[in-house]
Each structure stands twice: as C-alpha cells, then as structure tokens.
Amino acid sequence: MKSSIRFKLSFMMFLEFFVWGGWFVTLATYLISNLQANDAQISSAFSTQCFGAIIAPFIIGLIADRYFNAERILGILHIAGALLMFKMYTATDFAGFYPYVFVYMILYMPTLALVNSVSFNQMTNPEKDFGNIRVWGTLGWIVAGLLISYAFHWDNETSLKEGLMKNTFLMTAIASLALGLFSFALPKTPPKAKKGEKVSIREVLGLDALKLLKDRNYLIFFVSSVLICVPLAFYYQYANTFLSEIGLANPTGKMTFGQMSEVLFMLLLPVFFTKFGLKKTLILAMAAWVIRYLCFAYGNAGELSFMLIIGIALHGACYDFFFVTGQIYTDNKAGEKHKSAAQGLITLATYGVGMLVGFYIAGVISEMYKSQGGDTAQIWQHIWTFPAIIAFIVMALFAIFFKTEKKLPVEKIS
Template sequence: MSIKFRLTAMSFLQFFVWGAWLITVGNYWFATKQWSGEQFGAIFSTLGLSSIIMPAITGIIADKWINAEKLYGILHILGGVALFYIPQVQDPTTFYWVIFAAMLCYMPTISLSNSVAYNVLKNNQYDVIKVFPPIRVWGTVGFIAAMWLTNLTDNKASANMFYIAAVAAIALGIYSFSLPKCPPQKLISENATLAQKLGLDAFKLFGTYKMALFFMFSMFLGAALQLTNMYGDVFLSEFGKMPEYAESIIVKKSTLIMSISQISETLFILAIPFFLKRFGIKRVMLISMFAWVLRFGLFAYGNPADGLWMIVLSCIVYGMAFDFFNISGSLFVETTTDSKIRSSAQGLFMMMSNGFGAFFGGLISGYVIDTYFTHDGARDWHNIWLSFAGYALVIAVLFGLMFKHKHVPEDVAEIAH
C-alpha cells in the first residue's frame, strides 16, 4: 500500500472514532439515561480539559522518548478500552470520569496524527502543503461515515455507539504500529526552561493587546462550537415528542441531517483562499461570527415541516462558521507572531478555542439550559437557540469594534495558491 493511502486510512479512522458518539451522545444521555442537562454540560467540558492538559505533555514525550506512531497507538488502545467500559456505567458521576479518561487519551491524538503524517510525508519527499489536505479531508469523511453508521443502525440513542467507537479506536491503535517509524526528534534543548519545554513561553503574547484580544475571542468562539455538537442532534430528535413530527425524516434520521454540517465543512474549505484574498483575515473571521448567529437563529425557527429548509440551511452555514474562523485564525497567528514561538502560539490558539472555550462552553451552557430553559423536563429549544444566537451576535459586534487588523494581501498569498 502507498504511503498516502496508509495515512488516509489513519485520518479516516481518527475521526470515525469521534463521529461515532460525539454528535449522538446527547440522545443517549437524555433519552436513554434521562440524566440532567447541567451534568451533561460537564461531559463536554472534558474535551476542553483534555485539550488543555494533554497535548503539551504528549508532545514532549513524542519529542524526547517514544516514537510518535507508537504513542499514538497506545493512546488509542487505552481510549478504546475506556469507551468499551462506558455502556456498563449506571450513574452520571462515573460516566464523567470514564469519558474524561477516554478524552485524555483521544484529544492529544488529533495533534499526534498530524505530527505522524507530516513526519512520514517529509521523510518520503512529499510536498506536505500539497499532499496533506486531501489526506486530512478523509478525516471529515470518517466522521460523517460514523454518524451515518450510528443512525442507520438505529444506535443514535443506544450504548452501541460507544462499542462502535471503541472497536475503531483499538483497530486504529493496532494499525498505527504498522506505520513508518517516527522516532523522537529531541528538538527540545536539555537547557530549555520548563516554560519552553511545555510551550508556555507563547503566553507572553497575552502582553500584547491585539493578541490578547484575539485569544479571548478564540475562547468565546470555541464555546459556540460546542453548543451544536452538544445539543444539535438532541434538538432534532426531540421533535419526535410532537405527534405531527414524530415520523418525519428530521426525527428518524437526525444524525444524517446533522452530517450535512460536516459535508458543508469540507466544501467551505475550498472557498477559504478566495475569501481570504478578497476580504482579509478580520472580515473572514467576522463572517464566521455572523454565520454562527445565522446557524443558531435558523435552528430557533426551524421545524420538520415548513421550517425544514431552515434546519438544512443552518447545517450548511455551519461549514462557513467553523472553517472560516479556524483557518483565518490560524493564518493570523502565522503572520503576526515571531517564528521562534510560532508553533507554541498555534498551540495556544487551539488551547483557547478547543480547550478553555470547550470547557467553559460545556459547563455554562449546561447550567443555563437546565436552570432557565427547562420546565417540567421539557427544553424550550426556541429560546435556547435564540439565546445562543444573541451570544454569538454580541461577540461579533464586539470583535468588529475592538479588533483592529489591516488586510495585507501578501499575508494570504501562500494559502490562496
């Protein structure tokens, strides 16, 4: 098998593991277990905590002591074991700790998979910029395939979603040991400070108003991302409680409908170079923020009948909302930070959005929904989504007013080509 095919298989399985349960776990939590919304918010906060704690630690281990592909495999096998155990859990507190253990293993594998792919491609004289994106796209395809499998096998509310994820994780863990070797690079100096070893020297960027502002808004947008991951499928499934919608495709195939979001994501990636070149980084990030307003607002007014188009359009808009901020934000970091701390700065960007953003977004949204928008066990989805839309609108307006950045076409020339 070719190197590119082997890395494509790795990318596919990497996100298949996640897609098998991430979007549908809310159905298992609320419909099958009937646990509280506030506790559910804590479950999604484990993604953020794991993103804060683990990537730096595993990065040091891979740089200094263990082959990256072996560490990658070990983490997936351990994570798979944790996922296998989840169906045996009968209380929300234990569920939290088991899913936290699974996420401590899974979240660092996202960056490790990139490291393995880059290493293998460079060692085989491939053009990474040209070859890696088509490989990474298959990760999104894997995520979609897992969502479809979970829904089409009628497991969007059953414990079997965790077994599907576990089998894929362990299979990927075993498979990774067959990948080309990625030995430790020992790039970290023995005389480096602890802050340098942990990549914490990038935190000095908070001393700059513009960068501090950017990272704070990254956290706020990271929280918005988790809202639809947490509640999107639950929202669509709960239309089934209304007799007029109980047999609709939105209810029966909710996960398939939600997968339009991931399909859209793959398509909007192709549009990013055009938008960046024409409008610049700040405007593209603003477009992303207003897309989040539209995403939530369309959900607020959509339904499985005459409002079906709103739900579908909301899923399409997701691709713009998600991709435009992540890619343009990454480019902003690339073009405005010192090359000596650029990798650490990129890590800080991801820590603020996928780490702190996901952590606080999960906890606070669970509390707010449970306290203010749940009455006699029924969730007021219309006002839930409107409140989320208002949140995104406030962020967009404040970002537009406070964040100053001049569009320099040369900064985006490389990505545009």
C-alpha cells in the same frame, strides 16, 4: 510520497475521526435516553474534552516528543481507548460512566497531535500534501454519522426508547482497537527532541507566545476566539439532542452536512480571503454563527426543516472561516521562532478554557429554561437564542475594535 504510505496515512486519519465522530456527536442524546442524565452531568461529560485539550500538551511535549515513537504512543493510546469505550458501553448510570469518559478524553486528545506528527514526518511538501490526507478524517466523521442514522438507525425514536444508542460506544471501541493495532504498521516517527534536552513547562504550554498579546489587534482576536467558543459549545453539546427531540428524522446523519460543508468552505476560503481580507472573513464567520442559531431557534422538523439544514450546513463557514483563518493569522503574527508555541497557546485557550466555560454555560442555560417548563419547541427557541446573542455581541465588538490589516499571503491557505 509512496502510494502505500499515502494509503496508511489516509486510513489512519479516517479511523482517527471516525472514532471521535462515532460517539461524541450523539453523546448528549445517549446520556439523556440511556442514563437519564441532567444538564449539569451532560456539561461535565462534554467538559472532559477540555481537560483532555489542557493535559494533551504535557503528554506530547514531555513524553511523545522526548522518549517514544509517535506511532507507538498512538497505538497504545487507542488500544487503551478501546477498553475504556467498552466500559462506557456497559455503564448503567452516569456515576459509572463519567470516570471512563474522563480518562478516555485525556488519552484521546493527544492523538490528534500524534496523527499530524506521523503525517508531517512523511511529507516533503506539507502545504500541498497534508490537506489531501486530512480530508480523510472528515470523511471518517461523516461515515460514522451516516452509519448511525441510515445503516443502524440507532438515533430514531424506537431505538432510543430501547436504549440502542449505547451501541455507538461498541462501534467506536472496535474502530479504536483497529486503529491501535494498525498504528504499529505506520511509518516510524521517532521523538523530535534529543535525549537529555531540557524542556520547560512554559515551552510545552506555548506560554512563550504570550508576548503576542501585546499586539492590540491580536489581543482582540485572541479574546474573540475564546468568547466564540461559548456558542460553539452549545452546538457540540445540544445540537443532536435538539434535532432528536423536535422530531427531525435521522438527525445524526443530517448533522454530517456540517462536515461536508467543511470541505466546501475550505475550498472557498482562499477566494473569500482574497476578496474580503482578514477582518471581513472573520466577521463573516461570526455572522454565520448568529444565522445558524437563529435558524435553530425558529426552524422546525416540518415545513421549516430547511432552516435546520441551513443551520447545520453553516458549520463549514463557522469553523473554517474563523478557526482556520485564525490559525493562519496566528502563524503569520508569531513568526518563525514562536509558531508552534503560538498554535499551542491558541488551542489551549479555545478548546481548553473557552470550551470549558462554554459547556458550563450551555448546561446552566438549558437547565434554566427546561426548569420553567413549557412546550419543547419554545424551550429550545429560548436556548438557541442565547448563543445567537453571544455570537452577535462578539462579532460587533470585534468589528468595532479590530483594525483592518494587510491581507495575509493567500498561498498559506491554498
């Protein structure tokens, strides 16, 4: 790959995830401090990601793959996204904010597939090259968090009282506009499907892969993947707000430890996979979820702040060891014919249905404990204990019912 193309793809990934990390991490904190949103409203705002994940296959499968170059659609979606971000920046109440975030996530979620399409189209050896390009997305997310906490200080107590958290949307709008314009300079990525070629809704949604669920082991994994999204939703929805409310300094910056650990655990994944195999690696991931939420439940911003840092840093083990391993397992089970359909189905089920249910439950649990009143630390202890219990139950059921399989080829994750 030419160095100029490598730079363009890396910069594209950097901005793609800078845009996401620049507002999504602090969304709940913003909604509470700026718009005085309640838990039901916070849940509905986060659920827009799920609707975006459900609708994204239609945009990609029915439009992007058939009629237009991927880089052009990417540019148009991000320019439109910049305008929506600016409208979110100017919103004064939740009723005025929600329609914009809803439309924004429907436009943003397809871009995750589009940046991959643009990248893969330039690679002769994706297994070797993609990781080196994709890591710039993780760096973009990290830089966004560091800027919010350490450069602009938008998440400290004084800034929150002054309503400065809304500036995250202005920063993201500028980055989204930059990516939108830059996208038109990306390598040409023409439509995959031939003109006139018919495609069914079943193919777009990956429903052809439903036959995989006839395999008992894969069915158990599939159900576990959906259920583990409930604890995951708690983290996305409330981690930043929790860290802010209990007084941890620079919470958004410290949350970037989670993305830093992603890089580390991705490197460790082949080692764990070789030593422990598929089942034990997945169980280790779910155990990490349990430990993370217990750390949040019993840690504090004082002498036990190290527990909070451990909980954040376990994000790499939680995500890489479960979801990345699961993607590899799905790829292996699906076979050549249904690979794309299977990945589409598992994404729809987890980030669409699973997270949608998870965000709703997180809102209900949070509202229930907060309505009972009491000390802030005690309320959060009750809230975080709930996803810890769910993760433990999912882990136990998976350990009992999932039968050990042969190790998958390590080269798939190397």
